[in-house]
Amino acid sequence: MSRRRRVYEGKAKVLYEGPEPGTLVQYFKDDTTAFNNQKKATITGKGVLNNRISEYLMTRLNDIGIPTHFVRRLNMREQLIKEVEIIPLEVVVRNVAAGSLSKRLGVAEGTQLPRSIIEFYLKSDELGDPMVTEEHITAFGWSNTHELDELMHLALRVNDFLSGLFLGIGIRLVDFKLEFGRYWHGDEMRIMLADEISPDSCRLWDIQTNERMDKDRFRRDLGNVAEAYQEVARRLGILPESGPRDMPGPSTMQ
Numbered sequence: 001m002s003r004r005r006r007v008y009e010g011k012a013k014v015l016y017e018g019p020e021p022g023t024l025v026q027y028f029k030d031d032t033t034a035f036n037n038q039k040k041a042t043i044t045g046k047g048v049l050n051n052r053i054s055e056y057l058m059t060r061l062n063d064i065g066i067p068t069h070f071v072r073r074l075n076m077r078e079q080l081i082k083e084v085e086i087i088p089l090e091v092v093v094r095n096v097a098a099g100s101l102s103k104r105l106g107v108a109e110g111t112q113l114p115r116s117i118i119e120f121y122l123k124s125d126e127l128g129d130p131m132v133t134e135e136h137i138t139a140f141g142w143s144n145t146h147e148l149d150e151l152m153h154l155a156l157r158v159n160d161f162l163s164g165l166f167l168g169i170g171i172r173l174v175d176f177k178l179e180f181g182r183y184w185h186g187d188e189m190r191i192m193l194a195d196e197i198s199p200d201s202c203r204l205w206d207i208q209t210n211e212r213m214d215k216d217r218f219r220r221d222l223g224n225v226a227e228a229y230q231e232v233a234r235r236l237g238i239l240p241e242s243g244p245r246d247m248p249g250p251s252t253m254q
């Protein structure tokens with residue numbers, strides 16, 4: 001790792017300079033945080049699982065014509081990605097009431113929403129990622145109406161595709177968060193799906209039991225976090241070729 005320059009270290013991932021200009025290496029850590037960094041832990045094996053799950057989902061999305069930053073997986077914890085200028089918004093798509101929507105609006109968790117709902121949050125750790133409207137976004141220049149239309153269109157396509165994909169393996173896609181970026185090729189700019197899609201960024205419930213198979217296991221101290229992520233990978237048919245050093249078996253320490 002020392003051969004590469006570290007570009008950014010976040011809470012769950014590290015970005016290194018890639019082998020060619022315009023590329024980055026995304027390294028998936030086992031660290032996890034919740035409630036705006038107030039709760040932290042290391043979940044052994046999580047990074048390996050998220051690297052593999054995100055690779056798989058991004059590849060499937062690429063296959064149906066959704067542009068993503070994913071180039072290829074390099075090893076158990078790293079993937080090569082295209083460097084983009086991240087649009088400073090978290091685009092959340094919800095199908096079933098849960099989390100902050102239930103809390104703020106008093107809609108019981110698990111209520112099927114009449115239609116998919118898209119929300120925008122400003123990516124700002126200092127402010128605790130506040131929810132923003134199209135008015136705020138365009139007034140402050142974080143994006144524009146044309147770009148927002150494209151983000152929403154892409155987010156709904158991702159939702160339709162992933163909802164079906166997860167349904168096929170007995171999992172309800174309750175909600176998820178996407179990040180998009182601007183990728184320049186000469187003078188042309190393309191919007192691309194960036195960051196990761198994993199049980200850290202999605203709410204995934206078992207269809208039969210409503211058992212949580214995502215980061216809520218950590219947020220709510222439900223235990224067996226890595227086991228749940230591993231079960232998602234298993235159902236997707238992509239359990240990593242686990243070596244004893246890289247995945248010494250799941251365990252959570254706080």
Ligand SMILES: Nc1ncnc2c1ncn2[C@@H]1O[C@H](COP(=O)(O)OP(=O)(O)OP(=O)(O)O)[C@@H](O)[C@H]1O
Binds near residue numbers: 008011069086179196
């Ligand atoms: N293709 C990309 N090009 C540039 N930056 C990217 C790309 N994909 C993801 N990122 C950014 O890399 C970082 C990934 O690290 P991580 O998810 O750990 O950050 P974080 O602690 O959640 O912080 P943040 O609030 O910035 O997301 C994020 O800031 C994300 O926006």
Ligand SMILES: [Mg+2]
Binds near residue numbers: 010012
């Ligand atoms: Mg992040």
